Amino acid sequence: MSDDDFLRVADVSKWYGDEQVLEDVSFEMDRGDVTVLIGPSGSGKSTMLRCVNRLAEAQEGSILLDGEEVLSPDLDVDDLRREVGMVFQGFNLFAHLSARGNVALGPRRVLGLSDADAGERAEEQLDRVGLADQLDSYPAELSGGQKQRVGIARALAMEPKLMLFDEPTSALDPELIGEVLEVMHGLVDEGMTMLVVTHEMSFAREVADEVVFLDEGRVVERGPPDQLFERPDEERTGRFLERIASHD
Amino acid sequence: MASATRPTTVRERVAESDRSVGRLLLVAAGALFWGWLVVSWVNRWVGGVLVPVGQPLVPPGAVEATLAGVPGLAAYAADAAFVVELTPEFARGTWLTVVITAVSLGLGFVIAVPLAVTRVYGRVSAWVSLAYTELLRGTPLLAQLFVLYYGLNLASYVPGALSGVFARNVVWVAILGFTLNGAAYQAEYIRGALESVEEGQITAGRAIGLSKLETIYYVVLPQGLRYAIPSWTNEFVYLIKYSSLAAFITVPELYYRADQIASETFRYTLIFVLTGVMYLALVLTASKVMARVEGAVAIPGLGAERGE
Amino acid sequence: MSVAGTLALAAAESLGAVASESAVGAAPAFIGEAADWEFVFRNADYLGVGALLTIGLTVASILLGFLVGFPAGAVEVYGDGSLKRAVSVAGVVLRGTPIVVILIVMYFVVGVPQINLGVASVSSAVTAGILGLGLRSAAYQSQIFRAALSSVDAGQLEAGRSIGLSRFEAVRHVVVPQALRRSLPGFQNEFTIVLKDTSIVFAIGLAELLTRGYDLFSEQTTAVLEVILFISAIYFVLTFTTNRALDRLGDRYAIPEGESA
Ligand SMILES: Nc1ncnc2c1ncn2[C@@H]1O[C@H](COP(=O)(O)OP(=O)(O)OP(=O)(O)O)[C@@H](O)[C@H]1O
Ligand SMILES: [Mg+2]
Numbered sequence: 001m002s003d004d005d006f007l008r009v010a011d012v013s014k015w016y017g018d019e020q021v022l023e024d025v026s027f028e029m030d031r032g033d034v035t036v037l038i039g040p041s042g043s044g045k046s047t048m049l050r051c052v053n054r055l056a057e058a059q060e061g062s063i064l065l066d067g068e069e070v071l072s073p074d075l076d077v078d079d080l081r082r083e084v085g086m087v088f089q090g091f092n093l094f095a096h097l098s099a100r101g102n103v104a105l106g107p108r109r110v111l112g113l114s115d116a117d118a119g120e121r122a123e124e125q126l127d128r129v130g131l132a133d134q135l136d137s138y139p140a141e142l143s144g145g146q147k148q149r150v151g152i153a154r155a156l157a158m159e160p161k162l163m164l165f166d167e168p169t170s171a172l173d174p175e176l177i178g179e180v181l182e183v184m185h186g187l188v189d190e191g192m193t194m195l196v197v198t199h200e201m202s203f204a205r206e207v208a209d210e211v212v213f214l215d216e217g218r219v220v221e222r223g224p225p226d227q228l229f230e231r232p233d234e235e236r237t238g239r240f241l242e243r244i245a246s247h248d
Numbered sequence: 249m250a251s252a253t254r255p256t257t258v259r260e261r262v263a264e265s266d267r268s269v270g271r272l273l274l275v276a277a278g279a280l281f282w283g284w285l286v287v288s289w290v291n292r293w294v295g296g297v298l299v300p301v302g303q304p305l306v307p308p309g310a311v312e313a314t315l316a317g318v319p320g321l322a323a324y325a326a327d328a329a330f331v332v333e334l335t336p337e338f339a340r341g342t343w344l345t346v347v348i349t350a351v352s353l354g355l356g357f358v359i360a361v362p363l364a365v366t367r368v369y370g371r372v373s374a375w376v377s378l379a380y381t382e383l384l385r386g387t388p389l390l391a392q393l394f395v396l397y398y399g400l401n402l403a404s405y406v407p408g409a410l411s412g413v414f415a416r417n418v419v420w421v422a423i424l425g426f427t428l429n430g431a432a433y434q435a436e437y438i439r440g441a442l443e444s445v446e447e448g449q450i451t452a453g454r455a456i457g458l459s460k461l462e463t464i465y466y467v468v469l470p471q472g473l474r475y476a477i478p479s480w481t482n483e484f485v486y487l488i489k490y491s492s493l494a495a496f497i498t499v500p501e502l503y504y505r506a507d508q509i510a511s512e513t514f515r516y517t518l519i520f521v522l523t524g525v526m527y528l529a530l531v532l533t534a535s536k537v538m539a540r541v542e543g544a545v546a547i548p549g550l551g552a553e554r555g556e
Numbered sequence: 557m558s559v560a561g562t563l564a565l566a567a568a569e570s571l572g573a574v575a576s577e578s579a580v581g582a583a584p585a586f587i588g589e590a591a592d593w594e595f596v597f598r599n600a601d602y603l604g605v606g607a608l609l610t611i612g613l614t615v616a617s618i619l620l621g622f623l624v625g626f627p628a629g630a631v632e633v634y635g636d637g638s639l640k641r642a643v644s645v646a647g648v649v650l651r652g653t654p655i656v657v658i659l660i661v662m663y664f665v666v667g668v669p670q671i672n673l674g675v676a677s678v679s680s681a682v683t684a685g686i687l688g689l690g691l692r693s694a695a696y697q698s699q700i701f702r703a704a705l706s707s708v709d710a711g712q713l714e715a716g717r718s719i720g721l722s723r724f725e726a727v728r729h730v731v732v733p734q735a736l737r738r739s740l741p742g743f744q745n746e747f748t749i750v751l752k753d754t755s756i757v758f759a760i761g762l763a764e765l766l767t768r769g770y771d772l773f774s775e776q777t778t779a780v781l782e783v784i785l786f787i788s789a790i791y792f793v794l795t796f797t798t799n800r801a802l803d804r805l806g807d808r809y810a811i812p813e814g815e816s817a
Binding site for chain 1: 448452470548
């Protein structure tokens, strides 16, 4: 635990009403790291992710991003979200905007770029995710894999320093998962810092620097993928991994 | 589709051509109706270049003479001439009906959007908005007009800048009444549409750093307002029809003028049926135009698919 | 036949003139004049009878609207040929014409006679009112039922046929019960529209709530606002209770899961 961690989540707890959904969650990431969060449904993975960009409010603990306290009440959450991109399980593309419009909205309205510059940036980002030929398509006209790639481009267009992925491939048909993972692989190669919730164990194995296993809001175990997948310390981790594997 | 290649039966083809003839007739009638209205209005504004103000565009005598010569139509010649004689009055009344409707609809919309937004996203203001819409939707429009006109006597308080725009200041009272009432109905439609925009759209807007208001403005409203177009068309049609109630606070719009003519000439049947036809033409035009608008702003996957 | 329609307008004219003249002279009396409220409450009985008439008119019109509108909706979904076309054209005309025009046409043009029931007689204004409001409501109710009938999944009809019901029986026993429940929200809306629009029979001089209010404040012009606010409150209570009652009905007969269609 060094002082120059890029992201340091320390003892974060969160309640929805009386129900505690996160309990003293801690982990750290360096710049350029890929951390994968795994765990059973309802274990708090999405909530943890959303605490990082304040879509959910943690009641206790600390989240330091690049030395700044994310949970501070004085922090401008819009500034924070400008620097932290998020990709959703259900895509959440703006239904009334074309692919270009989806990607350009943030640069135009949040970063204050001109229409032309925002459009240009959108085209670059869509090109980056392999959608240069779908600039004018509306979400309803895209396949799931294409939608998710637009979602990624939309987040990238803000030039974030951290990307959050919440089960980006869970809503996709099996044959469409590959194209999204490919884009994510590309980001890893470019050195993007990524915090990813996913059930794609092979992806985690290949790119993760650390895997964090959450259960019932607690970190049960964390470590490099080889160790966690091959020789888990905890029985619960092993059982969870077996169940996931049997589904593949 | 297999059905596309299925040979059509004779009966279907007849029905098809029937329909296209019907459509053609309807378009022709519409063109005639609006042509007559626009020419009459322009003639009045420019001080009667075509025909003296107050005179029909074609002389009633000529119409009567022409029809009298046509076997089968001769019996209707006198009636036709009578109708032609009334056209200037009808055109004048219709102008006011159109203006009142358009202005009230526009102003009502301006009030309705914030009403709907506060209703969905506000706290205390949500209750204020709810109270307003419930009160205005829960009482008759005619009673509301009476409150403004007889109760508050607003016709004598029309601000200087507005008075004189219309021949009678009471027109403003009617516009105020329809605006306040229409805003309540429009707000309900827009609220429903806003609520049908998915939660994830807002989350995504917030996630790229838009503020709550910005998210509503750039993400929710563009979608919600498109969803609202069909019900908004209803509101448009509703206003055209209910603008006739302005007659009861002495606004000389279409119904008022028809009623006056009827009581002078005692030809109730003819005149009120004709008035009905006039309103029907306005209403049909409005729905056709709105269908066009809906098509023009349609976005794949938005709105259209909800209709199935 | 009297010239009630024009009478209403002429009266409006003269009263309006009185109102604006008095305003020019003296500042208008605002709400809260004790004498004016006393005037309202003294005439509460008179207005109460008007409210009963309003309710009666609403119920009769809704019933007529249902009796005509439901079959009309069914014809629009299941019928074909000229019957279907006639029904839909009649619907377009009735929905595209202001209710005040429909009422006045009923009153003058159709020339509804006075109906003698032996014990009581129904004036021609009442008959015209019920016919006008009822048929217009039928045109709207037909749309509600049309939408509800066609929203029932086609598989339901097939399932009905598959257990040996005739087409008519399948519609009658399978589709209609589901459609009726689904049409409740639209029906609720229609009910309050008719209730509020009964006020427009003012045009044919029928002495329901609004007309009686009008007669009262023409009599004592200082009490205009008090009288209108009072009758507005009655209308509001009527629409509000109707809505809540129909909400209850909706909850009671809701089909589980059926809502999200
Ligand atoms: N807005 C909310 N209000 C109340 N409870 C919530 C809310 N969001 C999540 N929860 C609860 O918090 C717990 C953790 O939810 P979370 O969505 O973080 O789980 P998850 O690990 O992402 O699950 P999944 O794999 O199903 O996405 C669950 O018990 C859930 O019911
Ligand atoms: Mg989740």
